[in-house]
Amino acid sequence: xxxxxxxGAAADVLFSSVRDVFTAMLGTELSLAGPAENAEHPFxxxxxxxxxxxxxxxxxxxxxxxxxxxxxxxxxxxxxxxxVNDEVLDAIGEITxxxxxxxxxxxxxxxxxxxxxxxxxxxxxxxxxxTLRNDLVIAVRCVYPAGELAVKxxxxxxxxxxxxxxx
Amino acid sequence: MNTNRIDLLIVDDSAAIRxxxxxxxxxxxxxxxxxYEASDGKQALEILRHxxxxxxxxxxxxxxxxxxxxLRAVRSSAEWRELxxxxxTTEGSPAKVAEAVELHASSYVxxxxxxxxxxxxxxxxxxx
Numbered sequence: 694x695x696x697x698x699x700x701g702a703a704a705d706v707l708f709s710s711v712r713d714v715f716t717a718m719l720g721t722e723l724s725l726a727g728p729a730e731n732a733e734h735p736f737x738x739x740x741x742x743x744x745x746x747x748x749x750x751x752x753x754x755x756x757x758x759x760x761x762x763x764x765x766x767x768x769x770x771x772x773x774x775x776x777v778n779d780e781v782l783d784a785i786g787e788i789t790x791x792x793x794x795x796x797x798x799x800x801x802x803x804x805x806x807x808x809x810x811x812x813x814x815x816x817x818x819x820x821x822x823x824t825l826r827n828d829l830v831i832a833v834r835c836v837y838p839a840g841e842l843a844v845k846x847x848x849x850x851x852x853x854x855x856x857x858x859x860x
Numbered sequence: 861m862n863t864n865r866i867d868l869l870i871v872d873d874s875a876a877i878r879x880x881x882x883x884x885x886x887x888x889x890x891x892x893x894x895x896y897e898a899s900d901g902k903q904a905l906e907i908l909r910h911x912x913x914x915x916x917x918x919x920x921x922x923x924x925x926x927x928x929x930x931l932r933a934v935r936s937s938a939e940w941r942e943l944x945x946x947x948x949t950t951e952g953s954p955a956k957v958a959e960a961v962e963l964h965a966s967s968y969v970x971x972x973x974x975x976x977x978x979x980x981x982x983x984x985x986x987x988x
Contacts (some may be wrong), residue, residue, distance in 0.1 A: 702887030717972035770876065771883045783876035791971050809921075811873075832954060
């Protein structure tokens with residue numbers, strides 16, 4: 694199993710997936726703020742992640758501040774929230790599911806069929822994340838009027854063969 | 861039962877998505893009647909047995925009984941064979957789509973969707 698994706702294409706697809714969700718379901722535009730790696734340091738806010746499994750396995754994640762999460766959830770649920778509650782967490786989980794689902798649908802052309810887990814959402818302070826092995830990292834940082842969010846997919850080849858392409 | 865109104869069954873394991881679908885549909889001009897919710901295919905079949913439903917909106921990936929199994933059960937029932945079932949999901953794999961088409965899903969909506977896209981798909985079914 695190889696992974697011969699055009700360089701940069703996966704990040705473009707990931708950003709398109711975020712943008713599609715924001716445009717269609719949050720009713721707002723967003724733009725690319727850059728790669729997400731630099732944003733992955735201990736932070737206060739919300740982290741949602743979705744497991745992906747197949748011949749490639751890994752995790753897709755989205756993280757943002759509480760303020761951005763509340764704004765995203767309010768738009769998504771067509772409600773007005775003033776704090777992080779279960780509905781806000783559910784909304785961020787669903788948004789993450791759709792964003793990662795969009796990328797997953799494209800990745801399947803390159804790495805074969807993939808299955809996704811249900812999302813898990815973490816709310817906390819000084820949250821750090823660490824992925825133990827990555828063959829493939831796709832990451833974007835996005836900005837929209839309420840603030841920034843970052844999305845990242847880390848995957849490894851479960852078949853043991855090495856990817857032949859780079860991103 | 862009001863034959864002019866759409867008695868809708870929303871099947872999704874996510875309470876958030878069920879709520880969003882209801883709110884989006886309330887924004888459309890579709891004549892909604894009763895709206896029922898189920899979190900999996902098994903619950904959906906229970907509701908179908910006990911209530912009049914004129915349209916089903918169902919996710920594909922769900923625990924216990926997924927949307928494809930639900931569709932198969934509906935299509936194999938003499939009572940519900942003609943019931944419009946719209947599959948609504950992030951699932952984009954050609955195999956899943958082909959399976960839904962083979963089982964005569966009435967339509968297919970990919971998440972993310974706009975209110976207009978959902979309204980147009982459902983209007984076509986209701987009018988058509």
